C-alpha cells in the first residue's frame with residue numbers, strides 16, 4: 083500500500099527534537115505567546131522575506147484576520163468585491179464571506195490551474211477592491227505586471243500561501259509578494275504542525291500592528307482592548323515544532339521536486355495529462371495534480387493496485403450549497419478541473435520503487 087501522505091513517518095524524522103522541545107516547554111511553564119512563538123515569527127519572517135510575521139491559530143484565521151484588519155483600518159468596507167479562484171479549498175472564500183465582503187469567483191488557467199495575471203486581469207472591474215491570489219498546489223500565481231495594474235487601480239493583493247511554503251517568484255518567496263499573506267501549517271501542508279497552526283506575513287507596519295492586536299482579543303497590553311478582536315494565537319508547542327521543521331523545509335521541498343520530476347518523466351498515457359511545469363525550481367509540489375477525462379476510473383485502477391490518491395477539489399466553490407447564489411455562474415475550466423483532477427502521492431519519503439510502481443500503474447490504465 084502506498085499512502086497518499088505518510089504523516090507519521092514524515093514527522094518521525096523529527097521526533098527526538100520535538101520530544102525535547104515539548105519537554106522543555108512543559109518544564110518552563112509558559113504555554114501561549116512565549117519565546118517559541120516569538121522566535122518562530124522572527125525565523126519565518128526572515129525565511130519568507132517580510133518585515134513581520136504574526137502566528138495564529140490556523141490558515142483560515144490567518145486569511146480572516148487579514149481581511150478583518152483591512153476593514154478595521156478602513157481599507158475595505160462591507161460588501162466590497164474580492165476576487166477568489168473558484169478552484170481552491172473553501173477556506174479562501176469563507177474568510178472573505180465571513181468578513182461581510184463579496185466573493186467573486188474567478189476561472190483558473192486551464193494549463194497551470196492557478197488564477198494568475200491573465201485570469202485576474204480579465205475579471206477585474208470597477209467594483210473590484212481586492213484579489214486573493216491562491217498559490218494552488220505549490221506554485222506561484224503572482225506577477226509584477228498584475229501588481230502594477232492592481233496598484234494603479236488601488237486594488238489590494240492578499241496571498242493565500244497555505245500550499246506554497248518556500249515557492250518562489252524570481253528570487254522572491256510567495257508570501258512576500260502582495261500586501262499580506264496567509265499561511266496554514268495544517269499537518270498535511272509542506273510545513274506542517276502537529277495540529278492546527280497558521281501565520282500572517284506582511285511588510286505593512288500598520289496592518290501588522292492591527293493583526294497583532296485583533297488575533298489577541300484586540301489587545302497589545304493586557305486588559306487594554308483597543309479593537310474588537312478574537313482569540314487566534316499560535317501556541318508554544320506548535321511554534322516549537324514549526325521551528326524544527328522550518329530548518330529542513332527547503333530540503334524537503336527539493337525532495338518533492340525530484341519526486342515530481344520523476345513522476346512527470348515516467349507518465350506516458352494518452353488518457354492522462356501530467357502537470358506542465360514552467361520552472362521546477364520555483365514549485366514546491368504540495369499537490370501533484372494530473373488530469374484525466376476518466377479520472378474516477380483511474381482512481382479506482384490505482385486503488386486496486388495499492389496506490390492511494392486524492393482529489394483537489396471535487397466540487398468547485400460556485401457549485402457548493404453554501405454558495406448557491408453563484409450556482410448559475412458559468413466557469414467551465416473550474417468545472418472541468420473538479421471532474422478531471424487526481425492527486426498522486428508526491429512527498430519527500432516516496433521511494434524510487436514506489437515512483438516506478440505509480441508510473442507503471444498510471445501507464446497501464448486503459449480507461
Ligand SMILES: *Cc1c(COP(=O)(O)O)cnc(C)c1O
Pocket residue numbers: 140141142143170171173174216242244245266267268278279280
Ligand atoms: C489548507 C488551506 C487553507 C486553510 O488552512 P487551515 O489551517 O486548514 O485553516 C486555506 N487555503 C488553502 C488554499 C489551503 O490549502
